[in-house]
Amino acid sequence: MRPIEILLVDDNPADVFLTQEAFSEARLANTLHTARDGVEALEFLRKQGPFAAAPMPDVILLDLNMPRMNGLELLAILKDDTAFRQIPVIVLTTSRAEQDVWRSYDLHANAYIPKPVTAEEFFEVVRTFESFWFVVVALPPHSES
Numbered sequence: 001m002r003p004i005e006i007l008l009v010d011d012n013p014a015d016v017f018l019t020q021e022a023f024s025e026a027r028l029a030n031t032l033h034t035a036r037d038g039v040e041a042l043e044f045l046r047k048q049g050p051f052a053a054a055p056m057p058d059v060i061l062l063d064l065n066m067p068r069m070n071g072l073e074l075l076a077i078l079k080d081d082t083a084f085r086q087i088p089v090i091v092l093t094t095s096r097a098e099q100d101v102w103r104s105y106d107l108h109a110n111a112y113i114p115k116p117v118t119a120e121e122f123f124e125v126v127r128t129f130e131s132f133w134f135v136v137v138a139l140p141p142h143s144e145s
Contacts, residue, residue: 003029004134007057009041009074010034010092011066018119019061019092022126028134033057038069042077045084057087059133062109064093064100072103079108086140088133 006023010016016034023032033054035041041060044051060078064071071091078084088110093100096114104112113129116122 003031004059005055005057006030006032006059006061007041007044008032008034008061009036009038009066009071010061010063011036012063015063015115018122019126022123023130025123026126026130028130030130030134031055037066038071038074038077041074042069045078060087060089061092062089064091064095064104072100072107075104075107075109090129090133 008016008019010019020032020034023030033044035044041062043049044054045056047054062071062075071093075089075091078087078089085108089108091100091104091109091112092115093113094115101112113125116125
């Protein structure tokens with residue numbers, strides 16, 4: 001079985017590091033790719049520039065508050081594009097604002113997870129995420145283009 005390809009879109013180096021650590025302890029083989037904002041995420045998905053050999057992710061973890069192109073802007077683009085709309089997008093953000101939750105689901109996010117405060121809680125969220133999205137759920141197959 002090939003590793004699960006995950007694209008993390010987050011501009012906070014500490015959150016990226018914590019996510020990398022949590023997924024390095026995962027039970028399932030995975031490859032965690034990162035993008036610092038929506039612009040870089042689109043370059044990754046479109047295989048542009050330094051991302052020419054990037055794999056299509058099985059799932060996208062998306063922060064909302066980022067420079068250049070925020071998570072909601074990226075989510076709207078992804079769900080409007082037939083090449084990317086089938087990729088599950090899980091919003092993983094510090095925002096607990098009701099309008100962010102509503103707007104994310106309105107733009108067809110597959111889940112909205114507020115980032116936990118402690119590292120221990122964060123690791124538990126990743127374990128739960130891994131169990132649900134990679135063991136229970138059937139993800140759509142995709143073709144490499």
